[in-house]
Amino acid sequence: MSAEEFRQYGHQLIDWIADLFANIGDFPVFPDVQPGDILSKLPKAPPVKGEPMGEILADVDRVIMPGMTHWNHPRFFAYFTSSGSAPGVLGELLSAAFNVNGMLWQSCPSATELEQATLGWLRQMLELPSEYFGIIYDGGSNSTFHAIAAAREQFAELEIRERGLAGRSDVPKLRLYTSDQGHSSIDKAAIALGLGLDSVRRVAVNDQYQMNPQALEEAIAEDRSVGVLPFCVVATVGSTSCTSIDPVAAIADISERECLWLHVDAAHGGAAAVVPEMRYVLDGCERADSIVVNPHKWLFVPLDLSVLYTRKPEVLRRAFSLVPEYLRTIPGVEAVNYMDYGIPLGRRFRALKLWFVLRYFGVEGITARIREHLRLARQFAKWVDDHPEFERLAPVPLSTVCFRAHWPGMDDDDLLNHFNERLMQAINHTGEAFLSHTKISGRFTLRLVVSHLWTSEAHVARVWAVIQRHFQLLRDG
């Protein structure tokens, strides 16, 4: 493609995106399609001849847009939202144009050093200790996977890296602890690392869905008494179901005493610590061995950009470093080679988008936006609390509200579960808003997450109106 052609279609696509961003609130959040509908619009075979860029871009409207779930929609309230903010999009564009692989310092010095600089900035914004080493992975699941791999590696004398876990009588069963609200990525990591699903012990929570430290201590003691080796605790700051925040300081007391690796999953919740009055959510995390925070969740950076901080980078490095001859660099040059700290060898220049976002908004701008999300969630929670036919099902420590319809005289939880599931589907089918759900204490729970850059009070008010309308229709219908 000539420079002129790139310029022409680049401008066209930028304009298209500007229009999309300006009008995204007019699109349905969730598309009205069935599985296979998009596939059926696409040719079965690849094109033999090249096609004009103009036709390809036209097919974005014709083929792709009808099947989009618009995560950038201000009334997308599902899962944990993520904002493809405009400066972040420009950062990603530049990264794609450079197309470097930052596996080694020398394979792109700017990529390595901008990663060091921006992760230093973010660390300061979160008031984490200066000795923390940061590294970018694609997502929270991989950050946690690498943290647990490092936790496994701390027993150097077991030579797990060299000799593995199988067929050995000298390696006991290992155990990892997390609350029953801990994320599924912890289980996936345990499977992948050869520890097994049964190496994850789910610790009971209190009535605010926070890990009970005493239950943790008892679980550890019980495991030790039968020859199981406790090695890791994953505490959660902002659980996926209801954003509960574990008592990290109390858990750190235990993990220090018991010599366990303490990993903190603050993938979503960590961002809140940028707001001074919310900094307490990371209390105790300064004692963690590792902590994951995802700027692509609540810090307005487009997917994918997850950050793992660890105070023991040498353990992470020992777990993963392998330098074949074709990747050996010039002797005598001392620099961080990020490929040494994980599975991925290819590493995009992700720090660019973080740099663009942190600079464009500034710490004050980011703080103001997150503070407003917290306010809007409390606002919504109050509407729920004040409504006789809805109830809140969990505290709102961050900006996620867990609630359900529950009206006087209706006390059959099975019926309520069924009703609320239908209510959610009815709302989502309107395309006016997109909610997701969880189960809390067996109850089907609607989740409303306020963390998109473009979500304002009017959007939250509108989804509340939609919810009430469909509640009436369903109950009376």
Place this chain on the structure above:
Amino acid sequence: MSAEEFRQYGHQLIDWIADLFANIGDFPVFPDVQPGDILSKLPKAPPVKGEPMGEILADVDRVIMPGMTHWNHPRFFAYFTSSGSAPGVLGELLSAAFNVNGMLWQSCPSATELEQATLGWLRQMLELPSEYFGIIYDGGSNSTFHAIAAAREQFAELEIRERGLAGRSDVPKLRLYTSDQGHSSIDKAAIALGLGLDSVRRVAVNDQYQMNPQALEEAIAEDRSVGVLPFCVVATVGSTSCTSIDPVAAIADISERECLWLHVDAAHGGAAAVVPEMRYVLDGCERADSIVVNPHKWLFVPLDLSVLYTRKPEVLRRAFSLVPEYLRTIPGVEAVNYMDYGIPLGRRFRALKLWFVLRYFGVEGITARIREHLRLARQFAKWVDDHPEFERLAPVPLSTVCFRAHWPGMDDDDLLNHFNERLMQAINHTGEAFLSHTKISGRFTLRLVVSHLWTSEAHVARVWAVIQRHFQLLRDG
């Protein structure tokens, strides 16, 4: 950022990239910086106030450009090159703007179904069997990691997913085989999966650096005789050192007889199979259990986009699927949820850039470009062969040439190794070209890889001139 501001700076950045692409040959390929030089230009603390986008973009020139290793430079011949082609860059831009997470079908139907469609196209281009299921991961290391995880999972009766490998007397040592040219990602996967580095047995190669099937058979028999459980073979199509191609059909005979999972690492080499007269490089791969091909290597798609095909998606799914309540979707809707097939939960809309690239170039356009790369590499190999003071150190089955300076009367390999290392550094320091190295049979080997979209005969001729000039300077100096 307002739509108008996004339009303004988007256009500015597109123009900047168009200029970069038009003039990239004028930049040094490798920057003249020392570790810390870029970092020292960046503020230590994050900006408190937001900054104008114009200033941020200006700092790309001031701060970032001086530390860039230009992977998109037509005289970048190191590692395996990757082209951030213009249509691919536009695809990535759109993906960042949509910013969807394609973890579930419903979280973005278009992302899931475009992935299905484009991976079907690519599968046909490679003439792989229609029953192959495809999935996009970030890079080849993760594709291979997931393939080996599936290989481990095939012994369902061992319940490794549930019970892990440690502390069990009923799980023997597992063994995986690859040639001594196999990629380091195989070792990293073995470490991560709890198998241990010693679970990877390196099988000898012939004089063309291809795995010796008889040596493989002997290794398997020897392992079985001492109670080790062989479970996987990784064959390589295009090894990283010298792009050697293992005899996959012969290896498939053995792996079928021995009930081993056959994974093929065709991350780089698979792309060559798009060229009809090169299709033979994948002979036998139709019998593999899984195969990885990286469109971000030699198919002009920007990083990151690696494809794993497997004929046993149910095993991959069994290894990794875990659906917590907050990710459960509507019962009755049958669709692929790609999150079920691996560690990552967040999944960018990567298929867009693959779609843009395949359509813009078409199969014919891609074929012509790869064919030209193959021709240029053979051309360069002939120059080396014809030169009395250089020698080629490996066959050139694809577009990578392994060679070194070696002049009459000089037969001390240690001195030659030292000389060639200094030669490579001298060339790279000029900024005129960027080469990387490997070791083949103990000899320091320069590698020249011709696989960038913008590399023409003139660029290859120029690097050859640079190599000869610095050879003279070093030898005479």
